[in-house]
Amino acid sequence: MAERFPITMTVCGGTFAVLFILFRVIVWPLVGLHFWRDGLAQFGYSGRVQVAGMAFVIGGSTTSGVAPMHSPAVVGLFLVVKKLRARSRYHNPKVKTVRYSGLGIGIALEFGRGVLGVCAIITNRRVFWVFKYFFLELIASVLVGRIHMGNNKDKGCALCTYHLSHTSTSISIFGLRDFAFSKPNATAFLK
Amino acid sequence: MGQGILSLVTNDNELARLVGYGSSARVYLFSGRSQRLCVLQLCFQAKNFIDTLVHGDGIIFAFHHVATGALAYFALAPYLHLYAPFFFGISEISTLFIAILVNFDDQQGIKVSRSLITN
Numbered sequence: 001m002a003e004r005f006p007i008t009m010t011v012c013g014g015t016f017a018v019l020f021i022l023f024r025v026i027v028w029p030l031v032g033l034h035f036w037r038d039g040l041a042q043f044g045y046s047g048r049v050q051v052a053g054m055a056f057v058i059g060g061s062t063t064s065g066v067a068p069m070h071s072p073a074v075v076g077l078f079l080v081v082k083k084l085r086a087r088s089r090y091h092n093p094k095v096k097t098v099r100y101s102g103l104g105i106g107i108a109l110e111f112g113r114g115v116l117g118v119c120a121i122i123t124n125r126r127v128f129w130v131f132k133y134f135f136l137e138l139i140a141s142v143l144v145g146r147i148h149m150g151n152n153k154d155k156g157c158a159l160c161t162y163h164l165s166h167t168s169t170s171i172s173i174f175g176l177r178d179f180a181f182s183k184p185n186a187t188a189f190l191k
Numbered sequence: 192m193g194q195g196i197l198s199l200v201t202n203d204n205e206l207a208r209l210v211g212y213g214s215s216a217r218v219y220l221f222s223g224r225s226q227r228l229c230v231l232q233l234c235f236q237a238k239n240f241i242d243t244l245v246h247g248d249g250i251i252f253a254f255h256h257v258a259t260g261a262l263a264y265f266a267l268a269p270y271l272h273l274y275a276p277f278f279f280g281i282s283e284i285s286t287l288f289i290a291i292l293v294n295f296d297d298q299q300g301i302k303v304s305r306s307l308i309t310n
Binding site (some may be wrong): 005008009012014015016019021023027034143 | 225277278281282284285288289290291295
């Protein structure tokens with residue numbers, strides 16, 4: 001097929017590359033920023049926390065896409081969020097528990113992914129990679145559904161927001177990295 | 192900006208109306224078209240999951256399809272219907288071209304005989 005229709009293959013490959021970068025790498029985080037803000041707004045507005053939350057999601061996703069072991073970046077972002085959380089608690093103690101419960105679970109999931117990444121690198125066993133990238137995200141999905149469809153919409157909202165933005169951005173970055181660097185056949189038509 | 196993009200590309204009055212509402216409405220209000228999109232995505236992921244098992248794509252892709260299908264299922268609650276057109280529709284446009292592209296693969300693509308190429 002490639003020898004018979006080389007131009008068609010080039011056009012399809014180029015179109016895929018452009019659309020992938022446009023929608024999954026550039027536009028995705030922009031839309032994700034809005035529903036992240038919508039989700040956290042359910043608990044009361046706090047601009048600093050929303051920005052910190054989005055920085056956490058994008059930062060964690062980017063580092064996990066670029067490097068398998070991203071725990072140092074996660075720890076740094078965790079400290080930022082923790083500091084903002086302490087400040088906000090001082091100003092508005094009544095909403096602190098609900099506002100940060102979803103983010104806290106998200107951070108716990110992120111740490112879980114980091115630990116599994118370390119195990120995967122040390123042991124080089126495939127099972128850890130599978131658990132790291134997908135099992136925790138599946139757990140997040142189930143938690144989101146269970147909590148969201150129950151009485152506590154706030155927790156479900158934050159979890160789903162975390163899950164969607166992190167998973168999707170992470171997968172996008174992974175896809176771009178594989179597309180650009182790890183699969184020579186996929187990029188052959190661009191050369 | 193993201194919501195502006197959504198309202199432009201969906202051409203859906205129902206969703207465009209949600210853009211101007213508060214965050215609670217944007218998160219929890221129901222949209223019939225988005226609901227349909229979520230159902231289609233759920234069916235698509237179920238089909239992809241079966242394809243993964245039949246063609247032996249690997250356990251990673253199986254988990255991926257289960258996770259994405261779970262998201263589509265939970266979005267039926269309703270949840271985040273305003274954003275469904277992008278995450279379950281627009282972002283999948285590139286999948287169409289990668290699906291065509293795989294036909295050109297030497298191993299998994301369509302085989303064309305040498306006589307056709309030389310002719």
